[in-house]
Structures are given as C-alpha cells and as structure tokens.
Amino acid sequence: MTINQEPxxxxxxxxxxxxxxxxxxxxxxxTKSGELADRMASLTRAEARRLAEVLGDExxxxxxxxxxxxxxxxxxxxxxxxxxxxxxxxxxxxxxADVAAEIAPERVDQILVEMEPIEAEELRGLMLYPPDxxxxxxxxxxxxxxxxxxxxxxxxxxxxxxxxxxxxxxxYVTDExxxxxGVLSLRLLVLSPPETPIAQLLIPDVVSVPxxxxxxxxxxxxxxxxxxxxxxVDDDNRLLGIITVDDVADIxxxxxxxxxxxxxxxEPLEEPYLRASPILLWRKRVGWLLAxxxxxxYTGTVLRHYQSEVEAVVALSFFIPxxxxxxxxxxxxxxxxxxxxxxxxxxxxxxxFRIVKKELITGLMLGAVMAAxxxxxxxxxxxxxxxxxxxxxxxxxxxxxxxxxxxVLPLVLRKLRVDPAVVSAPFISTLVDGTGLxxxxxxxxxxLHLG
Amino acid sequence: MTINQEPxxxxxxxxxxxxxxxxxxxxxxxTKSGELADRMASLTRAEARRLAEVLGDExxxxxxxxxxxxxxxxxxxxxxxxxxxxxxxxxxxxxxADVAAEIAPERVDQILVEMEPIEAEELRGLMLYPPDxxxxxxxxxxxxxxxxxxxxxxxxxxxxxxxxxxxxxxxYVTDExxxxxGVLSLRLLVLSPPETPIAQLLIPDVVSVPxxxxxxxxxxxxxxxxxxxxxxVDDDNRLLGIITVDDVADIxxxxxxxxxxxxxxxEPLEEPYLRASPILLWRKRVGWLLAxxxxxxYTGTVLRHYQSEVEAVVALSFFIPxxxxxxxxxxxxxxxxxxxxxxxxxxxxxxxFRIVKKELITGLMLGAVMAAxxxxxxxxxxxxxxxxxxxxxxxxxxxxxxxxxxxVLPLVLRKLRVDPAVVSAPFISTLVDGTGLxxxxxxxxxxLHLG
Numbered sequence: 001m002t003i004n005q006e007p008x009x010x011x012x013x014x015x016x017x018x019x020x021x022x023x024x025x026x027x028x029x030x031t032k033s034g035e036l037a038d039r040m041a042s043l044t045r046a047e048a049r050r051l052a053e054v055l056g057d058e059x060x061x062x063x064x065x066x067x068x069x070x071x072x073x074x075x076x077x078x079x080x081x082x083x084x085x086x087x088x089x090x091x092x093x094x095x096x097a098d099v100a101a102e103i104a105p106e107r108v109d110q111i112l113v114e115m116e117p118i119e120a121e122e123l124r125g126l127m128l129y130p131p132d133x134x135x136x137x138x139x140x141x142x143x144x145x146x147x148x149x150x151x152x153x154x155x156x157x158x159x160x161x162x163x164x165x166x167x168x169x170x171x172y173v174t175d176e177x178x179x180x181x182g183v184l185s186l187r188l189l190v191l192s193p194p195e196t197p198i199a200q201l202l203i204p205d206v207v208s209v210p211x212x213x214x215x216x217x218x219x220x221x222x223x224x225x226x227x228x229x230x231x232x233v234d235d236d237n238r239l240l241g242i243i244t245v246d247d248v249a250d251i252x253x254x255x256x257x258x259x260x261x262x263x264x265x266x267e268p269l270e271e272p273y274l275r276a277s278p279i280l281l282w283r284k285r286v287g288w289l290l291a292x293x294x295x296x297x298y299t300g301t302v303l304r305h306y307q308s309e310v311e312a313v314v315a316l317s318f319f320i321p322x323x324x325x326x327x328x329x330x331x332x333x334x335x336x337x338x339x340x341x342x343x344x345x346x347x348x349x350x351x352x353f354r355i356v357k358k359e360l361i362t363g364l365m366l367g368a369v370m371a372a373x374x375x376x377x378x379x380x381x382x383x384x385x386x387x388x389x390x391x392x393x394x395x396x397x398x399x400x401x402x403x404x405x406x407x408v409l410p411l412v413l414r415k416l417r418v419d420p421a422v423v424s425a426p427f428i429s430t431l432v433d434g435t436g437l438x439x440x441x442x443x444x445x446x447x448l449h450l451g
Numbered sequence: 452m453t454i455n456q457e458p459x460x461x462x463x464x465x466x467x468x469x470x471x472x473x474x475x476x477x478x479x480x481x482t483k484s485g486e487l488a489d490r491m492a493s494l495t496r497a498e499a500r501r502l503a504e505v506l507g508d509e510x511x512x513x514x515x516x517x518x519x520x521x522x523x524x525x526x527x528x529x530x531x532x533x534x535x536x537x538x539x540x541x542x543x544x545x546x547x548a549d550v551a552a553e554i555a556p557e558r559v560d561q562i563l564v565e566m567e568p569i570e571a572e573e574l575r576g577l578m579l580y581p582p583d584x585x586x587x588x589x590x591x592x593x594x595x596x597x598x599x600x601x602x603x604x605x606x607x608x609x610x611x612x613x614x615x616x617x618x619x620x621x622x623y624v625t626d627e628x629x630x631x632x633g634v635l636s637l638r639l640l641v642l643s644p645p646e647t648p649i650a651q652l653l654i655p656d657v658v659s660v661p662x663x664x665x666x667x668x669x670x671x672x673x674x675x676x677x678x679x680x681x682x683x684v685d686d687d688n689r690l691l692g693i694i695t696v697d698d699v700a701d702i703x704x705x706x707x708x709x710x711x712x713x714x715x716x717x718e719p720l721e722e723p724y725l726r727a728s729p730i731l732l733w734r735k736r737v738g739w740l741l742a743x744x745x746x747x748x749y750t751g752t753v754l755r756h757y758q759s760e761v762e763a764v765v766a767l768s769f770f771i772p773x774x775x776x777x778x779x780x781x782x783x784x785x786x787x788x789x790x791x792x793x794x795x796x797x798x799x800x801x802x803x804f805r806i807v808k809k810e811l812i813t814g815l816m817l818g819a820v821m822a823a824x825x826x827x828x829x830x831x832x833x834x835x836x837x838x839x840x841x842x843x844x845x846x847x848x849x850x851x852x853x854x855x856x857x858x859v860l861p862l863v864l865r866k867l868r869v870d871p872a873v874v875s876a877p878f879i880s881t882l883v884d885g886t887g888l889x890x891x892x893x894x895x896x897x898x899l900h901l902g
Contacts (some may be wrong), residue, residue, distance in 0.1 A: 169620060264787025328880060
C-alpha cells in the first residue's frame with residue numbers, strides 16, 4: 001500500500017530533522033488522510049520523545065486531546081515521567097483525566113508526583129468518577145466569583161482568569177464553601193453599567209446536573225435549554241465543574257453507537273472497534289447469539305411436527321428460507337424504525353393503537369406486493385399453482401404478522417420497564433422464523449388438504 | 452386512559468378562563484408528561500386562537516419553536532392571518548422558516564404580506580434553501596460590524612444589536628458588500644483596551660461553510676473545532692447567516708436516525724414516525740424488500756438443487772432455519788458494528804486485513820460454541836449422530852463465513868464509492884441465507900455420503 005507511505009516517511013523525516021514546521025504539516029497531512037490515529041499508535045519510544053521535543057508540551061497536549069484516550073495514553077507512557085507530567089498539565093483537565101485513566105495506575109502515580117500539586121489534585125479528583133458520568137465528563141476549568149463584586153470588578157477578574165477557563169460565556173457565583181448561588185452571562189455582564197452589583201445581575205435558578213448523573217442527562221439539558229455550559233454539583237449543591245456544549249456531540253456519538261450495536265444484536269463494545277480484542281468481541285456477541293439460538297431452535301420442533309407435510313410435498317421446503325427471510329426483513333425494518341422513534345421521543349406506549357393501525361395498513365400493502373412476487377417466483381420453480389397460491393397467501397400473512405409484532409413488542413417491553421433496545425433486528429427475525437413457519441404450514445394444510 | 456385526562460381538561464379550562472398562569476402551568480405539565488405534541492396536534496380553531504390571545508405572540512412563538520415544524524404549521528394555520536404573521540415574526544428566523552415551509556404556499560404568501568417587510572424578506576430568503584442544507588439551517592440573526600470601529604464602539608453597538616441576535620459570542624466583521632473579513636470573539640473584545648481598533652483584533656482566517664453544503668458539514672466544523680457558531684457564506688464569501696452550536700444535536704439526531712433506518716433495511720423516512728402515512732412507510736420499505744426478495748429467491752434454487760438430499764434425509768430440513776438464522780444473526784452483529792465504526796471514522800479500508808483477522812478469530816471462537824449448541828440440539832431432536840455432526844460442522848462454517856462477509860462487505864462497498872449503509876442487517880442475513888445453505892448441503896454430502 002504505497003499510498004500510505006508518503007506522509008509516514010515525511011513525519012519520520014521531519015522528526016529526525018527536528019523541523020517544527022515540517023512536523024506540524026506532516027501531522028496535518030496525516031489528519032487529513034485519516035491516518036493520524038494509526039500512525040500515532042505505531043510511534044516508537046524514540047519518535048515519541050522527539051515529537052515531545054519538537055512540538056513542545058502545549059502542542060503535543062493539544063494533539064493528544066484529539067486522539068482516542070488510550071492511544072494518547074500509550075504515547076504518554078513512552079515519554080520520560082517529567083515530560084509526561086508537563087504534557088498532562090498543558091491539556092484540558094477533562095481530557096487529561098480520560099487519558100490518565102488509561103495509563104497503568106503505578107505509572108500514573110509517578111507522573112502525578114511530577115505535576116504541580118494543585119493540578120495533580122484536580123486530576124485525581126476527576127479520575128474518581130466513572131467516565132460516562134457527569135463527573136467523568138466535567139472540567140474544573142470554570143470561572144466563579146464571589147457575590148459581592150461589581151460588574152466592572154468582575155470583568156477585571158475575568159481578564160486574569162480567562163486563560164485557565166474553558167469558557168467564560170457563563171460566570172458562576174459561589175459562596176466561600178463553593179455553594180452555587182447563581183450564574184451570570186458574559187453577555188449580560190458586558191451590557192450592564194460597570195457599577196452594577198453582581199447580586200443584582202445573577203440569575204439564581206441555575207439548572208445543574210448531579211455529579212453522578214449519566215453524561216446523557218447533561219447532554220439533554222444542554223441541548224433542550226440551548227445552554228453553552230451546565231454546572232455539575234455534589235449533593236450539597238457545591239460547584240465541582242462544568243460540562244460545555246462541545247462535549248454534546250461526543251456524548252451523543254457514544255450513546256448512539258451503543259444503541260446501534262444493540263439493534264444489531266450484540267452488547268455495546270464500549271471501546272473503538274479496532275481496539276476491541278477478539279475475546280471482547282466474542283464476549284459481547286456470544287450471549288445474544290446463544291439466546292437467539294435457543295429461540296430459533298424451536299423452528300426444528302415446528303418442522304419435525306410438519307414432517308409429513310414436507311415429505312408429501314417436498315417443494316414446500318424450497319420456500320422456507322424465502323418466507324421466513326421476508327418476514328424477518330419486514331420485522332427488522334419496523335423494529336429499527338420504532339426503537340429509534342422511541343429513543344428520540346417521537347413515540348410512546350399511549351400511541352400503540354395508532355401505530356398498530358398504521359403498521360396493519362402498511363403490512364397489508366406490503367403483503368400484497370410480496371404475495372404477487374412470491375407467486376411469480378413459485379411459478380418459475382414450476383411447483384404447481386396450488387403450491388404457488390399457498391406460498392403467496394402464507395407470505396402476506398407472515399409480512400403482516402411481522403409488521404405488527406415488530407411494532408408492538410418494543411412498546412410493550414418499555415411498558416414492562418425492559419429496555420426496548422433488546423428487540424434487535426436478529427431478535428425479531430428469530431421470533432418471526434418460528435411463528436412464520438406455523439403460519440406457512442397451517443396455510444399449506446388448508447390449501448393442499450394435507451395432514 | 453384516565454391518566455391523560457387531567458392535563459387536557461386543565462389546558463381547556465385554563466384557556467376558557469383566559470388564565471395566563473394556569474395555561475402556562477398546564478403546558479408545562481403536558482411537556483413533562485411528553486403529551487405536548489399530541490395535545491397541540493388536536494387543538495381546535497377556537498382553542499388555537501384563545502391560546503394566541505392568552506399567551507401573546509412571544510410566548511406562543513417560543514412554544515411553536517419547541518414543536519415539530521409541521522405541528523407548529525398546523526397551529527399557525529388555525530390563527531387569523533395577522534396573528535400568524537405576528538407569531539412568525541417573534542420566532543427565531545431559522546425556526547420560523549422551517550415552520551413556514553410546512554404551510555401551504557398560498558397561505559404563506561398571505562401571512563408574509565402581513566409581516567414587517569424586512570422580516571418577510573429574510574424569511575423568504577431562508578425558505579429558498581433545502582431544509583437539510585447549511586442555508587436551510589442557518590439563522591440570519593448574527594451580529595456584524597464594519598472594520599473601522601474600536602473595541603468600545605463595538606461594545607456600544609452590541610448593546611443595541613444584542614436583542615435581535617441569536618448569539619453574540621462571535622462578532623463578524625464585514626465590508627459594505629457583506630464580504631466576510633474576519634471574526635472577533637466577545638471574550639477578546641471584553642478583555643481588550645477600549646480604544647483598540649477592531650482591525651487589530653479581528654481574526655482574518657474564518658472557517659465558514661458554503662450555503663449549499665450539507666448541514667452535517669456545519670455540525671462537523673462546529674464539533675471538531677469546538678466553535679459556538681460557524682458563518683455560512685455564498686460563492687463570493689458574502690456572509691448570509693450563522694449556524695450555532697445548539698443546532699448540532701438536532702443535526703446529529705437527524706443524520707443518525709437516517710443511518711439507523713438504513714441499517715434496519717429501509718430508506719430513511721425523513722419525517723417523525725407518527726407523521727408518516729402508511730403510503731410513505733410502504734414506499735420507503737417496498738424497494739429494499741423486493742430487492743432482498745430477489746436475492747433470497749436464490750435459496751429456492753439451492754434447495755431444489757439439493758432436493759434429493761432433503762428427500763433422502765428429511766431431518767436435514769429441520770435445521771435449515773436454525774443454521775441460516777444463526778448465520779444471519781452473526782452477520783447482523785458484525786455489519787452493524789463495522790458500519791457504525793466507519794460512520795464515526797474508527798475504521799477505514801486500509802484496516803481491512805486487521806479487521807478480517809480479528810473477525811476470523813472471533814468467528815472461530817463463536818463457531819465452536821455454536822457447533823456445540825447445535826450438536827446438543829440435534830441430539831434432542833433424535834436425528835442421529837451423523838446428522839448431528841453434520842449440522843455442528845455446518846454451523847461453525849456458516850458463522851465464520853457470516854463474520855468475514857459482514858466485515859469485508861461494507862469496507863469493499865465504501866472503496867467502490869457505494870454508501871456502506873446499504874449493507875443493512877436484512878441485507879447480510881439474506882446474503883448469508885443462500886450461501887449458508889450451500890455450505891450446509893456441501894458438508895451434508897461429504898459427511899452423509901449423499902449425492
């Protein structure tokens with residue numbers, strides 16, 4: 001794969017020449033071609049150290065912030081302890097905490113010892129919370145002031161504080177014990193007369209998120225209220241950090257990936273695919289696969305039950321995969337649509353009758369088309385008109401059945417407080433396989449006067 | 452359903468009593484219980500008019516902005532033309548344009564005539580662009596100033612402009628012909644000495660998005676660069692509007708819904724599920740269903756080809772759904788994981804060998820488990836050890852095959868510039884059905900010395 005060679009050699013050459021501009025442009029090339037993560041994962045110890053030397057702490061910290069935390073962690077681990085500490089210090093604290101969480105504990109301790117005590121303390125604090133909680137997502141780099149300042153004094157204070165802060169769009173007002181008293185927006189601050197006391201400007205009813213809440217809750221608050229940042233507080237309403245709006249896309253991406261993996265019939269991987277070992281993939285898949293196998297095993301019983309019908313008209317067996325496959329396809333179409341509509345809040349249990357009516361009508365129309373297609377297919381296999389009519393009627397029954405089951409099941413599960421995401425495409429296909437066969441052979445018995 | 456009755460009567464009662472506080476609290480209750488959209492969709496003409504009267508233009512405009520545009524449009528259509536114009540005027544222009552796009556054209560023209568000419572012109576402009584383009588998403592409510600002001604003059608100007616603007620975090624600098632010259636942040640403005648000329652503060656290299664670009668591009672720029680807003684420009688770099696960060700979640704939700712619907716094997720609905728008519732659902736599903744049917748029809752040919760094997764050992768037919776179903780489940784697990792990993796940029800074509808190796812190892816481990824399970828199941832159906840071994844070997848072959856095909860196919864399609872999202876769970880199940888049967892009967896021929 002010669003295409004990949006060029007930027008790789010360029011980065012190597014740039015590092016060897018200790019050329020800042022060339023290194024930066026090589027990194028930009030790698031980012032553009034989407035190969036940055038791969039290249040970074042294959043850095044040697046010497047290259048990593050030269051990268052730190054050439055870029056400096058700030059630029060390297062920024063680069064690591066763009067990588068997957070575990071890739072960033074492996075690069076940091078290649079550096080001398082003091083350098084790793086400097087780079088971590090230069091990073092956004094929430095990103096630094098994610099990276100530190102991926103480094104071996106004893107190595108982290110060595111690095112933290114080399115950091116400024118305050119920043120090390122901050123990082124230790126952030127590492128206490130689960131990565132997908134509000135506490136794991138928050139940054140302590142917010143701006144807070146005492147309630148007894150004026151607007152002018154606050155703006156002066158901001159000039160000192162703004163460099164360390166991740167956002168100054170909101171300034172939080174706290175008492176000496178860090179209790180959150182209110183918030184004021186930079187906009188309001190700028191547009192008010194300089195001598196206005198802060199106590200007059202602050203908005204006391206601040207929406208906040210508990211530190212142990214799911215990160216999704218913070219994303220929802222930010223999105224629904226159109227905020228740029230939301231404060232994270234402990235049980236005593238003490239301000240611990242903020243989550244900014246630029247985290248929303250990340251949070252939504254993680255949560256959506258989990259939903260999609262569930263819809264595909266496996267447990268969420270919880271890490272990037274290329275990083276997942278075969279053992280992890282196996283563990284996330286085998287449970288559902290066995291559960292579905294047990295459910296599907298029932299089809300064997302059904303078929304043995306109808307053994308005499310199959311023996312009498314072997315042609316019936318030709319259509320087994322076609323009929324249950326079509327049922328599974330319809331079920332999968334319906335289930336993914338309904339589960340997604342539930343996830344975004346478009347649909348809930350009280351809509352069940354409207355949904356069933358809609359899917360019944362759609363199912364009838366789809367069933368008619370599929371019946372015609374199946375009849376034509378049966379004729380091309382020259383199995384006789386009676387078998388052709390049998391499979392045509394059976395397929396329309398299966399299509400309608402699959403559409404209704406696919407629509408109702410997620411709603412009923414939600415009502416029973418089971419996560420509707422367990423109704424994956426494979427789940428509904430499996431369910432329709434066994435029941436579809438019963439529809440098929442019941443129609444066959446009636447039409448072909450068997451049994 | 453008595454639970455739903457209370458807030459409904461409350462809203463009616465509040466409207467009849469023309470009680471602002473009670474109406475607001477009834478609306479809040481409906482929002483909390485998730486019934487707001489339903490209730491709004493069932494407003495009568497008299498109720499809608501009373502709602503406008505009680506809430507006033509501003510509050511009603513805000514309420515409509517939270518609804519689905521087509522629901523908002525049907526409420527607006529119930530109002531008198533003058534009132535509808537006032538409410539539209541009070542809304543954020545981008546939201547107003549989305550709503551106006553859902554009203555019948557001749558009715559929109561009547562309403563636009565009643566609006567302030569400038570605002571009507573603005574709305575007409577926004578309605579020109581496709582709703583999923585940057586132009587359809589943008590708001591013209593940005594703040595721009597001439598380059599010859601000082602920081603102090605700019606802040607004074609902001610005090611006048613800020614009410615109409617959606618965000619003042621960034622102030623854009625434009626020449627008389629609206630060409631985008633640069634941007635300055637409110638933060639920088641506040642923290643600079645008052646007499647600094649704007650020309651010294653502005654950042655000339657502004658990232659912008661073309662007006663006809665996909666809205667996803669704007670979301671990517673906002674997310675990757677951590678911006679609060681991105682300017683939208685025409686071919687001549689004239690500033691037309693901005694897209695703010697609070698639109699990102701909306702855009703991502705829309706795009707993800709499309710991805711998920713495709714993975715489920717149908718075309719994206721492009722509207723909320725409850726709003727989609729059965730005809731629309733039918734149209735979005737029937738194409739893929741027929742395509743999959745054609746692909747699956749092949750299984751009939753395969754089975755007819757092996758008819759003598761099935762007649763010799765009818766027990767072989769018992770396992771058809773179980774074997775191909777398991778193959779489909781594995782394929783669906785792998786495909787959804789890989790397609791999602793490609794969508795978020797975790798995986799690309801150059802990773803194909805790593806992916807195949809990973810899936811081969813995982814497939815071997817899964818195949819071993821499924822072979823054991825299948826053998827046990829065969830014994831419970833008392834079909835004999837030779838058939839049991841046949842199905843056990845066949846299932847492990849099918850599992851490995853499904854895992855590899857499911858992993859490679861999306862990558863190859865992307866390489867061929869076909870959207871990998873066409874490889875839905877139903878698609879891979881269908882593909883594995885026909886090929887799985889060939890694996891099954893080939894193993895059967897060899898093991899059972901048939902044919």
